[in-house]
Amino acid sequence: MAAPSPPPDVERLARDIRSGERTVLSRAITLIESKRADHRRTAAALTQALLPDTGNAVRIGITGAPGVGKSTMIDALGHRLTGAGHKVAVLAVDPSSRRTGGSILADKTRMARLGNDPNAFIRPSPSSGTLGGVAAKTRETMLLCEAAGHDVILVETVGVGQSEIAVSDMTDFFLVLALPGAGDELQALKKGVVELADMIAVNKADGDNLARAKLAASQYGAALHILSPRSPNWSPPVITCSALTGEGIAALWQHVLDHQKRLTASGELAARRGEQQVKWMWTMLEERLFAPLRTDRALKAALPRIEADVAAGRLAPATAVEEIADMLGL
Numbered sequence: 001m002a003a004p005s006p007p008p009d010v011e012r013l014a015r016d017i018r019s020g021e022r023t024v025l026s027r028a029i030t031l032i033e034s035k036r037a038d039h040r041r042t043a044a045a046l047t048q049a050l051l052p053d054t055g056n057a058v059r060i061g062i063t064g065a066p067g068v069g070k071s072t073m074i075d076a077l078g079h080r081l082t083g084a085g086h087k088v089a090v091l092a093v094d095p096s097s098r099r100t101g102g103s104i105l106a107d108k109t110r111m112a113r114l115g116n117d118p119n120a121f122i123r124p125s126p127s128s129g130t131l132g133g134v135a136a137k138t139r140e141t142m143l144l145c146e147a148a149g150h151d152v153i154l155v156e157t158v159g160v161g162q163s164e165i166a167v168s169d170m171t172d173f174f175l176v177l178a179l180p181g182a183g184d185e186l187q188a189l190k191k192g193v194v195e196l197a198d199m200i201a202v203n204k205a206d207g208d209n210l211a212r213a214k215l216a217a218s219q220y221g222a223a224l225h226i227l228s229p230r231s232p233n234w235s236p237p238v239i240t241c242s243a244l245t246g247e248g249i250a251a252l253w254q255h256v257l258d259h260q261k262r263l264t265a266s267g268e269l270a271a272r273r274g275e276q277q278v279k280w281m282w283t284m285l286e287e288r289l290f291a292p293l294r295t296d297r298a299l300k301a302a303l304p305r306i307e308a309d310v311a312a313g314r315l316a317p318a319t320a321v322e323e324i325a326d327m328l329g330l
């Protein structure tokens, strides 16, 4: 089936985004984040129209425990990259309510250099909704940024919950930042984050921390050694770096480039992106199908009674499902 041709206003919007106009990009992202049905339709038409202009960026996910230095690292790396002629977009997936207005400001100050850089575009996490919803919006935002000519996308996520999986599902390269020492490495292992990592960078390897950082890196190296690698074409390196001094950041970027080169040559990158797209389709479809469960007024009103009846054994779960399906017209 051929893609439907977009309405004229979408066509214009798409053209302005392609030309790299920042204010238009911001407006389009707001459209994507909107919950209104008409906005959602326009946003879908817009991403469809821009699809041929996407996919040309290096997509990097960055995670790590709160305070590990993600924002500082993004600022340092991003600044370096814009200096070398790249256009960088910084996005975030944080479905918790933690990132209120205050911490967006805090983030902007920690990304002081990028915040004022005309070749960098910083967009905080969509603030509300399920993880699936937040991730979907960030994903679409990423596509818009690519269409606007950003060739490096950095997606920050907090080192808790399922958001790491969501971010690793939308990026080519998943960077895990770790702290020097104090059992942090085992904590990360437990969460399974290390299994997603394409590289582990022990940050804050500066001053008094240097020796401990090197020790932590060798422990991670040993831990990674016993895991089966995520890709047959890539063994995740473990490095030390300092977002504060900039030490190790050139090496970090070189690893990203090597990874991109190898996975492109083997065809793995294209395959991975294809799988991500299909997975994304299913996630969005599930979201869409679940939406009435959360929003249907009659159902909302009836649910406490239905749940109480099921809990008390007055109503069989299967009968309850029939009743709910009837209310939703399924």
Ligand SMILES: Nc1nc2c(ncn2[C@@H]2O[C@H](COP(=O)(O)OP(=O)(O)OP(=O)(O)O)[C@@H](O)[C@H]2O)c(=O)[nH]1
Residues within 6 Å of the ligand: 064, 065, 066, 067, 068, 069, 070, 071, 072, 073, 110, 158, 203, 204, 205, 206, 241, 242, 243, 244, 245
């Ligand atoms: N010594 C040292 N301090 C650092 C380094 N990187 C970051 N910091 C400091 O660590 C603190 C937290 O840094 P952030 O960049 O905000 O950390 P984050 O991971 O983005 O934190 P959240 O977004 O709150 O999860 C700040 O005070 C930074 O100045 C580093 O390489 N060395």
Ligand SMILES: [Mg+2]
Residues within 6 Å of the ligand: 070, 071, 072, 107, 156
């Ligand atoms: Mg941060």
